Amino acid sequence: MSDNILSINLATTRQQWGFAEAVDGCLARGITAISPWRDQVAAIGLAEASRIVRANGLRLTGLCRGGMFPAADAEGRQAALDDNRRAVDEAAELGADCLVLVVGGLPEGSRDITDARAQVAEGIAALLPHARASGVPLAIEPLHPMYAADRACVNTLDQALDLCEALGPGVGVAIDVYHVWWDPGLAQAIARAGRMGAIMAHHICDWRVPTRDLLLDRGMMGDGVIDLPGIRAMIEAAGWNGPQEVEIFSAQDWWQRPGDEVLAVCQERFESACQAR
Template sequence: MQVEGLSINLATIREQCGFAEAVDICLKHGITAIAPWRDQVAAIGLGEAGRIVRANGLKLTGLCRGGFFPAPDASGREKAIDDNRRAVDEAAELGADCLVLVAGGLPGGSKNIDAARRMVVEGIAAVLPHARAAGVPLAIEPLHPMYAADRACVNTLGQALDICETLGPGVGVAIDVYHVWWDPDLANQIARAGKMKAILAHHICDWLVPTKDMLTDRGMMGDGVIDLKGIRRRIEAAGFHGAQEVEIFSADNWWKRPADEVIATCVERYRNCC
């Protein structure tokens, strides 16, 4: 039986299987929406990945990922822009709802986070005409402040929406509960995003207490402290009714379990905890 409203970000079972096997497991459990990563697509080939998507009538709630715009010099920044244009082309070929952007952190040797944030805006602006022409929305994903130095200097939903307002149509946000659940202004910013029609994706997992690793110790829904149902209500009240996309990085737990068990658990927790 098809599971409506649930997407699986393929990072959730990236250590157990590749693109084709991951699709088969999702389909076995009635899931017809996925979000692959570019390295997973590259491993099987863009053409073959596209064939699998089309043959199975899959919906791609996003392609991960573009971004990482800041660099120490103009050459590095231009390389990032070129790579993001290629990512746009890949998203278009796969029919993805959006290309998820992780902004990037401080360039090597820099302590100037304001300059890094300007580079992010300039980088997205440079990619945007290509994305608009390809019909691929760009989804800025703000990351938790613990990643500000190395992964994303865009850390709140409010910051991401400010960029959307600056750049105009074709740019929105991916709201990942892992990164924004703590924000005291979250409810207001979700409502703001709704008024802007800027919500492009809704990612779910849970925040474990304690969290043992900043990157690879995300929890399965229901195992942590995030008010998943409350955030979902706010996002739906803001007008977004797309699939909830499970994205779990879990080196010591879920990545060590059989992929079939992981996806079965995702379905059960989605039905009972989200």
């Protein structure tokens, strides 16, 4: 049975609503799948967020985010690991499908991206026993190369899958179209992810032309150049038919509109611009 449903990453209405208000807005439109951010959960309290999730039968397609493993010294790396263990605990309490990992970039003052990537591998390996014991899958999200220095030194789906192969069960990937659409090896990488059983999440938005801000100007689906139906077709051909999670950071546009209007457009574009062809 297909569970190709619409999920709303709560970053999409971050400036309009807190956690409870976003849930109310989603439920009013019949949306029962969400993906919150840890700061949104912390603002209302983990216990209350968990109560809201369970009372409304919500599906959490992910919790954003863990990661940020590299650091300049052992103390910083330990602090990152401790925070990631807390993130695993939060994901377990909320019943999230996965904990999304934005792995981190270069430590301050470093120019050694090879070392940063090694620290990422070591950090996930150290986190993995706790995640497995807690029943929380870890979803590595490769980010566009423009973020390699400050946000994520894992930049292609194949890089993420190499980590999954090295680390073993309990680690997979979150495929965010904003970050991977440009990759000439994307079709082969998605097929590889399917063979590995590694696909844990599919995030959607669009790439505006021109893009006014490389972080905070994601487009609504259908307003940019990403072949959303084509990528979805690859993902479904790879054997995964899970939710499509709308994640839009849009300081100049969608964050300026009423939350209910944003959700209404998300629903319309999910049907008109995001289905596999």
